[in-house]
Amino acid sequence: MTFRLAYRFGCLLLGWLRLLARSSAAKDVEILVLRQQLAVLQRSSSKPAFTRGDRAVFAALIRLLSKRHRPALKLLVTPRTVLRWHARLVAKKWTYPHRGPGRPGKPEALRALVLRLARENDGWGYRRIHGELLNLGWKVATSTVWEILQHAGVDPAPQRTSRSWTRFLKAQATGILAVDVFHVDTVFLRRLFVLFFIEHGTRRVHIAGVTRHVTAAWATQCARNLLMGLDDRRTIGIRYLIRDNAGYFTEGFDAVFNAIGARVVPILPGVPRMNAIAERWVRSCRREATDRILITGERHLCLVVDEYTDHHNEHRPHRSLGQRCPDGVGEPEPPAVDGPSRVIRRDRLGGLIHEYAQVA
Known part of the structure; x- marks a missing residue:
């Protein structure tokens, strides 16, 4: 029993001597890691649960320690797991959002305006609506108006052939x-x-x-x-x-x-x-x-x-x-509209016909 106590005391003494040889910055990092682990244990009831913030802190602190001191640190997870978390953070930082193929989507303001014109004027086809949009300053193609109406379940007017x-x-x-x-x-x-x-x-x-x-x-x-x-x-x-x-x-x-x-x-x-x-x-x-x-x-x-x-x-x-x-x-074209804008309506024949104008 005396020999075992002397052995444990000797191990502790050697550990303290090793700590004296380490820099204060390394010891501060180790203290922060241990404190973070205590916070995780206090927050969890049975099994430690690491949030994204915990993983980010552990990954950043472990990187500050040298490879020689990492195995001696007592962690709830292995150093390899922490390094894997760090690799994921780096990959997420330099990974740009994926954009699908094709042109960018239509502005929501344009979709709402096209459907509004179609709803308020049941006799207008997609080409008639396209002409009204050009007068309002929206530089869009007729196919764009056709696609918006088709996606909303509105049947565009047929195209007439020329003779x-x-x-x-x-x-x-x-x-x-x-x-x-x-x-x-x-x-x-x-x-x-x-x-x-x-x-x-x-x-x-x-x-x-x-x-x-x-x-x-x-x-x-x-x-x-x-x-x-x-x-x-x-x-x-x-x-x-x-x-x-x-x-x-x-x-x-x-x-x-x-x-x-x-x-x-x-x-x-x-x-x-x-x-x-x-x-x-x-x-x-x-x-x-x-x-x-x-x-x-x-x-x-x-x-x-x-x-x-x-x-x-x-x-x-x-x-x-x-x-x-x-x-x-022969008159100059109206200015182009790139985003949401205010459109006012003028009624003719008691509201039977609607005319739209762009508010300056």
């Missing part, structure tokens, strides 16, 4: 003016007629008049009023007038345009696409305005058609114009 006559009209659009008449039935079952002209080059619409009975004299006078209301530059630029073969388009009506050097081109029988641009505007006017309002009379129809024509000329984007409105052709 040879359409390509011809596009090439000659600058000097072409088209005229047509469409009817609207009032709530009292009275039929009213609207005479309008549309410029192929700018898609600008001119409402010539509204009447209950279309006569040759009335149509001719409306043509004179139109030419007197246009400036000289637009009047001289008219080279062709496209019209149908209705009885109220007489020689007197044609003479009004022949006097300014324009050639009148009646559409051929069975070829309604020769006046497709005017017919397309009639469809838009019906779908977006007149078919959704109960017209009470001639004055009411004038107000509705004039309001929709202002929307068409001043705001509505057109694919043939690069998604610009007729009055916006």
Whole structure:
């Protein structure tokens, strides 16, 4: 028993002598390691549980000790485990987040705005929404709008194919003016007629008049009023007038345009696409305005058609114009938007039509 105590005392004495030979920094590190272990043991009930912070502290402190002193340190885990923790910390520091293949995702503000336009305007397709976004300053592709709508379960409008006559009209659009008449039935079952002209080059619409009975004299006078209301530059630029073969388009009506050097081109029988641009505007006017309002009379129809024509000329984007409105052709493009911004809405026809603008 005496020999065993003397042996233990001798071992302790040698250990103290070894500590005297070590630097104070090494002893301080060892004390910090032991204190950290005590904190872990006090926090745990049965089995020691190391948090990420504990592992980071142990890995950093063990690195400060020399390899010669590490085996002599009493640890709850082996030094190899602590060194493995340190290797993981180093790897995590220099590992950059993985980015999946393809382009970066669309901004959430853009997705919300596209879905808002689709929700508030059920008749708009993805190209119509794309034109509205360009007017608001969002520089996005039509495919982007299509993908957002598809992902949200909104069916985009189908794309229309172009024909040879359409390509011809596009090439000659600058000097072409088209005229047509469409009817609207009032709530009292009275039929009213609207005479309008549309410029192929700018898609600008001119409402010539509204009447209950279309006569040759009335149509001719409306043509004179139109030419007197246009400036000289637009009047001289008219080279062709496209019209149908209705009885109220007489020689007197044609003479009004022949006097300014324009050639009148009646559409051929069975070829309604020769006046497709005017017919397309009639469809838009019906779908977006007149078919959704109960017209009470001639004055009411004038107000509705004039309001929709202002929307068409001043705001509505057109694919043939690069998604610009007729009055916006030639004006500078709106500034690009790179992030979230405030968009305000203006209502026309009592909220039937919505127009959006970017707040500066």
